[in-house]
Ligand SMILES: CC(=O)CC(=O)SCCNC(=O)CCNC(=O)[C@H](O)C(C)(C)COP(=O)(O)OP(=O)(O)OC[C@H]1O[C@@H](n2cnc3c(N)ncnc32)[C@H](O)[C@@H]1OP(=O)(O)O
């Protein structure tokens with residue numbers, strides 16, 4: 001199974017990072033989003049990251065241009081008609097992901113592997129929207145993608161060994177470390193991380209401490225690089241809420257209930273760093 005040409009769907013925080021690391025590893029990348037403005041924002045982030053590498057002497061200007069030339073714009077999913085791999089990084093919503101995978105199943109060649117960067121949704125259910133569940137797999141990158149080494153690789157119920165091996169090898173080519181996990185809500189990463197973030201939000205909601213104090217305790221007391229509220233802003237509060245809802249629904253256990261304060265912030269459009277305001281302000 002040779003992977004050379006890749007489509008990344010969604011040019012947001014994760015999709016732009018995934019496109020960048022794939023292009024840096026020499027793959028041909030088609031970066032797809034719904035509208036020009038979202039594509040522009042993604043390519044701006046990539047250009048900024050690469051420019052920082054040039055400034056720090058880790059890359060020449062020519063190398064930066066070569067990486068950028070590996071990325072092509074797409075505003076239509078039909079452009080996936082000759083790719084070997086699709087990595088979907090659109091919003092964390094089952095209906096949207098299933099609709100994308102159904103279309104991809106019709107558009108892409110038979111050999112194409114369909115991967116999703118979902119942070120918590122069942123791979124098996126996304127795969128059920130296609131006629132090739134053995135070629136559907138979870139490829140869960142961590143944020144910020146250019147920095148973080150881990151990729152959680154999640155097999156759906158039907159994912160073939162051949163597809164698993166191809167994605168494991170591809171992950172290593174990106175300079176990342178694959179870790180295999182099974183298909184349960186939140187996998188390993190968000191099963192553990194998100195309840196901690198949700199509990200930090202409850203701690204704020206109940207007035208146990210200020211947001212700064214909560215973050216300081218976890219940073220200085222537990223050596224976390226970011227406090228949980230700062231990390232929630234960094235991930236995106238909408239994504240945090242979607243993940244808590246998936247854990248709550250998937251396990252049917254009240255211990256995963258999303259904090260009402262998290263719901264309130266998302267309803268207000270306070271989505272964290274990406275919208276300029278969350279627990280902290282970024283203007
Ligand atoms: C929700 C999910 O499904 C799964 C997830 O992803 S959960 C989130 C997982 N991620 C985390 O937990 C991140 C926690 N935070 C951290 O590890 C660190 O704070 C951090 C790496 C983000 C920043 O590190 P820092 O030491 O505080 O800041 P800083 O010195 O500015 O950055 C360190 C390096 O990262 C780079 N960097 C920081 N943010 C970046 C970004 N958004 N994109 C690209 N590179 C970035 C910087 O350029 C810098 O690189 P160099 O030193 O090589 O120049």
Ligand SMILES: NC(=O)C1=CN([C@@H]2O[C@H](COP(=O)(O)OP(=O)(O)OC[C@H]3O[C@@H](n4cnc5c(N)ncnc54)[C@H](O)[C@@H]3O)[C@@H](O)[C@H]2O)C=CC1
Pocket residue numbers: 009010011012013014015032033034035038089090091092093096100117118119120140141142143234235236239274
């Ligand atoms: N934010 C994080 O820390 C992490 C997020 N993830 C997952 O990655 C996915 C994307 O998350 P983010 O990048 O943070 O979100 P984001 O909100 O930054 O970006 C999502 C992008 O997808 C685009 N999009 C939406 N529907 C689309 C469609 N039908 N076709 C093409 N593009 C579409 C949007 O326009 C937007 O640019 C989600 O599934 C999320 O759970 C995984 C790991 C970490």
